[in-house]
Amino acid sequence: MTFEEFLASIPDDVHAEWEDGEVIYLTVEADNNRLLMFLAAVLAFYIDARSIGQLYSEPFVMKTGPDLPGRSPDLFFVSNENASRVRKVCLEGPADLAIEIVSPESGKRDRGAKFYEYESGGVGEYWLIDPQRKRVEFYTRDDNGLFTAVSPNSDGAYHSIMLPGFWLRVDWLWQSPLPPVPSILKEMGLI
Numbered sequence: 001m002t003f004e005e006f007l008a009s010i011p012d013d014v015h016a017e018w019e020d021g022e023v024i025y026l027t028v029e030a031d032n033n034r035l036l037m038f039l040a041a042v043l044a045f046y047i048d049a050r051s052i053g054q055l056y057s058e059p060f061v062m063k064t065g066p067d068l069p070g071r072s073p074d075l076f077f078v079s080n081e082n083a084s085r086v087r088k089v090c091l092e093g094p095a096d097l098a099i100e101i102v103s104p105e106s107g108k109r110d111r112g113a114k115f116y117e118y119e120s121g122g123v124g125e126y127w128l129i130d131p132q133r134k135r136v137e138f139y140t141r142d143d144n145g146l147f148t149a150v151s152p153n154s155d156g157a158y159h160s161i162m163l164p165g166f167w168l169r170v171d172w173l174w175q176s177p178l179p180p181v182p183s184i185l186k187e188m189g190l191i
Contacts, residue, residue: 001022003018018069018070031131036057042184054086058075061089063091071114073099078095096123097125100128101131102130102133119145125140125141136173
């Protein structure tokens with residue numbers, strides 16, 4: 001199946017990716033979905049408040065290059081400067097920021113194939129969030145275009161490169177239940 005056939009045949013509500021002519025169907029776990037919704041709410045508010053671009057989520061597909069698979073990151077940000085890459089059914093080119101919430105089914109793919117595809121395809125910043133291990137990995141591009149790990153600061157907050165002024169406390173991600181979004185936005189000084 002070609003990438004174009006994949007885009008035309010997969011319903012909007014089906015979570016799938018395209019790799020080497022094959023469709024990979026994805027599953028979504030409840031805890032990961034709650035974390036996804038939490039991050040989407042916080043990020044969408046920040047991005048809208050700053051008018052810096054758009055936030056997208058699966059099942060919208062990103063194709064970083066002609067010879068690379070069509071992937072569906074859990075969340076991804078496209079800046080206003082790169083908005084021309086957004087098409088009706090996919091993003092043609094790399095996102096500024098891609099976020100994957102790791103599940104037992106996706107860990108190998110998220111840390112392996114996707115990591116190298118996002119790196120070679122030009123994604124500016126990559127977050128790997130693993131709720132089962134309570135571990136987050138943040139990567140930005142170095143001068144050679146390779147992903148380099150970036151650690152949160154001494155207060156446990158990560159400051160994004162692609163979202164100017166945005167920061168996130170890693171411990172928020174492990175709270176059960178997740179903190180209320182309005183309290184997070186207030187702590188971040190957004191409301």
